[in-house]
Amino acid sequence: MQVVLGPNRYGKAETRLVRVVRDGDVHHLKDVNVSTSLSGEMEQVHLTGDNAAVLPTDTQKNTVYAFAKKHGLRQIEDFALLLAAHFVDTQPTIHHARVEIEEYLWRRLPERGHSFVRDGTEVRTCLVHHDRDGRSTVVSGLKDLVVLNSTGSEFHGFLQDGYTTLRPTTDRVLATAVTARWRHARPPADYGPSHARVRQDLLDAFAGTHSLSLQQTLYAMGERALTGGPGLCEIRFAMPNRHHFLVDLAPFGLDNDNEVYYAADRPYGLIEGSVLREDAPDAGFAWE
Amino acid sequence: MQVVLGPNRYGKAETRLVRVVRDGDVHHLKDVNVSTSLSGEMEQVHLTGDNAAVLPTDTQKNTVYAFAKKHGLRQIEDFALLLAAHFVDTQPTIHHARVEIEEYLWRRLPERGHSFVRDGTEVRTCLVHHDRDGRSTVVSGLKDLVVLNSTGSEFHGFLQDGYTTLRPTTDRVLATAVTARWRHARPPADYGPSHARVRQDLLDAFAGTHSLSLQQTLYAMGERALTGGPGLCEIRFAMPNRHHFLVDLAPFGLDNDNEVYYAADRPYGLIEGSVLREDAPDAGFAWE
Amino acid sequence: MQVVLGPNRYGKAETRLVRVVRDGDVHHLKDVNVSTSLSGEMEQVHLTGDNAAVLPTDTQKNTVYAFAKKHGLRQIEDFALLLAAHFVDTQPTIHHARVEIEEYLWRRLPERGHSFVRDGTEVRTCLVHHDRDGRSTVVSGLKDLVVLNSTGSEFHGFLQDGYTTLRPTTDRVLATAVTARWRHARPPADYGPSHARVRQDLLDAFAGTHSLSLQQTLYAMGERALTGGPGLCEIRFAMPNRHHFLVDLAPFGLDNDNEVYYAADRPYGLIEGSVLREDAPDAGFAWE
Amino acid sequence: MQVVLGPNRYGKAETRLVRVVRDGDVHHLKDVNVSTSLSGEMEQVHLTGDNAAVLPTDTQKNTVYAFAKKHGLRQIEDFALLLAAHFVDTQPTIHHARVEIEEYLWRRLPERGHSFVRDGTEVRTCLVHHDRDGRSTVVSGLKDLVVLNSTGSEFHGFLQDGYTTLRPTTDRVLATAVTARWRHARPPADYGPSHARVRQDLLDAFAGTHSLSLQQTLYAMGERALTGGPGLCEIRFAMPNRHHFLVDLAPFGLDNDNEVYYAADRPYGLIEGSVLREDAPDAGFAWE
Structure with a gap:
């Protein structure tokens, strides 16, 4: 051999x-x-x-x-x-x-x-x-941007099979630590202001999206980053779903109207996805 | 037995x-x-x-x-x-x-x-x-408050023995992650404003002290916290000295006039100390 | 857009x-x-x-x-x-x-x-x-297998430029935490014995290679894993070079004949590489 | 002031x-x-x-x-x-x-x-x-000794109040990461064999104790370390209870007869305690 x-x-x-x-x-x-x-x-x-x-x-x-x-x-x-x-x-x-x-x-x-x-x-x-x-390629990005919406997030209408026990909800906490990386169609005049602009767009879209799933929020963030200013042609995300579970207080004779949560460590949902311009040039080795 | x-x-x-x-x-x-x-x-x-x-x-x-x-x-x-x-x-x-x-x-x-x-x-x-x-005791505090002075710090006049190779300096970076814990002589009306006041005093004293040693800075921070407002009778600190070593650029024909540093992980100096009012009441089991 | x-x-x-x-x-x-x-x-x-x-x-x-x-x-x-x-x-x-x-x-x-x-x-x-x-693909592997050779490792004959200060050595400590992942040409009868065999081959090659560079050791480990038993067609490694620097004890009037080392954290060398059979089938999405 | x-x-x-x-x-x-x-x-x-x-x-x-x-x-x-x-x-x-x-x-x-x-x-x-x-004091010890008993552990007969939902069990997994530190009545001839002996006694007592509570296991480990060989006069433990929760598989029509567990991260029980000879000399600053 x-x-x-x-x-x-x-x-x-x-x-x-x-x-x-x-x-x-x-x-x-x-x-x-x-x-x-x-x-x-x-x-x-x-x-x-x-x-x-x-x-x-x-x-x-x-x-x-x-x-x-x-x-x-x-x-x-x-x-x-x-x-x-x-x-x-x-x-x-x-x-x-x-x-x-x-x-x-x-x-x-x-x-x-x-x-x-x-x-x-x-x-x-x-x-x-x-x-x-x-040939040069540049990917800009950020990580560990930890954000949370205390309402404005739902999750229902999902597939059900014999292993499904999750109940649908129309009001939950949505929290994540955003990792986002993006490339420009052409280099910006200054990477500093470009970074600040994208970061702000990501925050705005996270906060401003009434979310039916973390995927929808991810896409909205990507779309905003691509359309909110000049230059980006692709953005990739990894967003863990930092689950906040409503604690069952009924055994103690207490209601829990979306007030008291257990912040869990593991396991966690992990949503990964990319949003790009239809005419984005080939990435080459940019992401490797 | x-x-x-x-x-x-x-x-x-x-x-x-x-x-x-x-x-x-x-x-x-x-x-x-x-x-x-x-x-x-x-x-x-x-x-x-x-x-x-x-x-x-x-x-x-x-x-x-x-x-x-x-x-x-x-x-x-x-x-x-x-x-x-x-x-x-x-x-x-x-x-x-x-x-x-x-x-x-x-x-x-x-x-x-x-x-x-x-x-x-x-x-x-x-x-x-x-x-x-x-009997109740309360210790308030903070940790992982990471601060850095890029000048205004010296270190010289120390003991020398056969294992000393460190050279004195009149201008160095001083960086630390502050852990501070304090107790009040009597409970404040509201722990929130008290905490905010102490935190600000710690930052002010860290930034405002021309430092000849991290111990001097620690003591100045403690003194400020005790005298800057009502109520504290004791404060304890653990402050790692996050060393920033000036890189020797001479082999490359370059000066390094306090501009380029290597931020080291381990080993690190660790300074622990307490500052208290002379009439501080006995702590009992407060710190245990 | x-x-x-x-x-x-x-x-x-x-x-x-x-x-x-x-x-x-x-x-x-x-x-x-x-x-x-x-x-x-x-x-x-x-x-x-x-x-x-x-x-x-x-x-x-x-x-x-x-x-x-x-x-x-x-x-x-x-x-x-x-x-x-x-x-x-x-x-x-x-x-x-x-x-x-x-x-x-x-x-x-x-x-x-x-x-x-x-x-x-x-x-x-x-x-x-x-x-x-x-279509199914399977990659087997291990990580955090921490190994060290206290001699039998050299490093010299490397490129020199205006930023080179490292001196060549004919005897150094070589330590790493092995991450290795491999795929089989065809599935083994039982993944358990196959894993045990590859692990042992990796250890044998690490220990048995007189090393002129960590790359040489990596390749030897890969070659042994591929040829030491049936089935593997490709193996990939990530091996940080966990530097052990000889401490300069001369200021204290002491020799240091490869006896006392400082185990450094950061920065560290990072060697990544793969070894494969020439006729290895296409990996498809196996590594993604 | x-x-x-x-x-x-x-x-x-x-x-x-x-x-x-x-x-x-x-x-x-x-x-x-x-x-x-x-x-x-x-x-x-x-x-x-x-x-x-x-x-x-x-x-x-x-x-x-x-x-x-x-x-x-x-x-x-x-x-x-x-x-x-x-x-x-x-x-x-x-x-x-x-x-x-x-x-x-x-x-x-x-x-x-x-x-x-x-x-x-x-x-x-x-x-x-x-x-x-x-004056000299010596405390020997170990930490992160991770052990698990897959049976032979019960927990019942505990206090119940209005916040109790835990159900008693007569068969559970008991797992912990042992931190143990001990001092000798007088220095051993060689700390090496003494350490090996204590470590073995801790393992033996952990494995050999049919446990009704982690405290009982802790005490048995301490007693064995003190009586299993010469020299120890005090031992202190910190033992997190690494909970393994039986997964409820009933929704999927499956029994779970102590077979499938979820290994939880946080919160965790934390058991701290010490065992000592009645005539143990004063510890002075040994533990500080």
Whole structure:
């Protein structure tokens, strides 16, 4: 039997970088987690351990820090593109680079120039690819945006089989932690305002949709993100249904008119879906 | 050899409760995690498995939900006191109750009555005791309040021995996740505003202290909390020093003038300390 | 602009199931975590919230429990196949089912019939697909198999650029947490022995390979798994390089001849790769 | 109002250390996580930021690594004692040292000299104190020892009140993750065999006790540990009741004769208790 090497990549994951920019007494903070991953002429390192084509993951980490100094770090998408292009353009054995960045958000304290407090559980994300044919792709996104509607959500009219015990409801709590990732038809002038706009559209659609199912809410959020401003051609979601079960208080002689809930951990519903423009260009390796 | 039963307690940990109160179209949300723990005449259950003195942890859980309906849930300290007193007052075999509550914070979306987004990593906490002699204690607190000063922090003049390699610095990043717990000399009229006041004082002191050590910052925070408003007699802190190490960019021909940092995970400094009024009454079992 | 629904699926994630089988006084334990995910005629639920085609995730959970009773649960791959086929075969609106199972391992205590202790951090996994055209795929695997070689690992001869500071080494610690997933050319008679054989081959190859790079070790493990027994046609790995850095003890007048290491958390190398038979059949949706 | 500094300590938490000892081709591995904490003349550092009495946490970390080289690392209790005494004995401003160590267990692969696999979720622990009056205390322990009895456990005869809905049972699954910590009346000749003996006694008592309540099992485990061998005078437990709820399969026309369980996450019972010799000497600061 003949055995061969299949698809592979290697890199440095989770390089934690904080950059401080001083604008007089006012400081600006960027707090990111960078994962780089390279592929190319990697047969020999796998077959014989010959590292001649391998740029060490330690060097990738150093490059992340050095680039934050040399080139600055404003929008994570731009920083990721810079890194990805660098690896491919400077090392002939590297044919493809993948860079993923998480950004943690901080809020400057009022009337303080250099004091900050972490702002929410939410994380801004991006995933960038660049190959030696000069093709680049950018996926922007966010995760752990935790939202809840305390009414305005129903669930009924579903399929029933011999294993169905769930009763329909016309008023329930709907809660989720949104993971959303999107790509632009063409790059926006600035990824910052584009991100803020999409995020706001997602919140507006989540809050503004009278929901008959979490899928309907997901689609409404995607539609709003695509039509609420210029540029997006596709958006993908993963939304766990963080169940809030109404507690049965009847044994204690109490009503429970949608007031007291048990917030469950596991199991949970998990809704995944994508919304795209009919004319969305091919994604290539963007999502990989 | 004679073997005996020592101190013991049992209870239901982490009962997750969400309560929604509808004020017309405007909803109010409380999202808490309640842990109850009871002790008393528990010799027999340990020695022979006779459960006659045991109020099941399942019943404790039910009580949490039923009380949220019957009595409402405004300030976690009041709800914890109510629960603790209930267990001790209604079961002769239960001599002491301990109730710990975490509260997760949500922010209502602007112009939305019933849509919420999780507000930060920070958690509000309380720890309450009540015994059959009618003694009650209340500890209020918060945890995971993540803060960072990007300048205004020094560290030098420390002890040196044969294992010291650290170099002194006059400008570093100071970051921590504050856990603070405090008790009042006498109960405040309302635990809500008291908590908000202490939290703000902690932030003000963290941001406003030019720090020569994290201990100095801790003490300044405690002093401010004790003197910034009425009522506190003691505050205790646990503050990990979330190290941000300046990356050495010299090998790449680059300066690094307090701009690019590596945010480390482990190991980390851990500073624990308390600040109290000289005339603080005895804490009893408050902190246990 | 026309917006359309793209690929989507929904299901119940992380249904925790423990099954006890009594063979006289000797009990057998299966401890699993089942995630089911369905897709099919889901346009209406997304566009209008009409749930007529939706089998609730709650029903999926019930089915998992009922099937564990009705059909038993021996090998996770067989149980997953049974579930996947059931959803597709009984609901015309469901065209495709994906079932993922994690199994946690327990060891019966010696000379005890019904007492068990959790056996390691390692998790056995499977991922199964079934569609209405009758196509089924099975991926078996494991994760969190944590292994370490305290010698027999080198790293040198790598690319150097202006950001390289790493020094070559001819003796280092090599540690990783193996995630491996594989598919068979044709189904084995019994997935249990097949899993045990592959696991042993992975350990043997990890331990028996004098390693010039983690990639070389990965390939050797894959090759051994494919050639060490019948049936596998492809195996995929994700192996974080859990760095153990030699501590510089020179400032304290001490040598450190590969004796004292700092076990780092982040960043870490991440090596991903696959090994396959040249004649491996097309994987279809097996890995999705 | 006069505000004063209360109890305080500071140190370096979670220094991750792996030590390899080469005995010819056979290697020995120790994998530990060391947390040191010092207290003493710390008024000035809190009040003015004067660090003259402060041994930096970075130095503490260095000391851990250097000591692993200079003195070796066999039993974690002995290593902790050595560290604690060092800090107090060499720095007049340090009056008290607290050292906590976790040890992660590895198993050497059969017939391999230097290849290891992580052995279970279980962690060995110790907590050591030393002060400048020469008093030392040692607490040994373990945590995350996950055990399950699939029968031989009952729960009935408990208190009932208006919030009780739990039904009594004469056959249930009993599962927990044992945290146990103990102290010796006098130090054992070797902490290694003592630990192994206690661990085995805990397993034997857990498996061998027909349980009417988790408290009864806890007490039996403590009694066995105290009487099963020489030296222990006190043992403390924290044991979460990892509930396994029998799934109601009646809606699907199926019996469930203690066969199919739902393993729940939260809430969970939490049983804490201690067992001690009647003549146990005062614990001093041992448990703090």
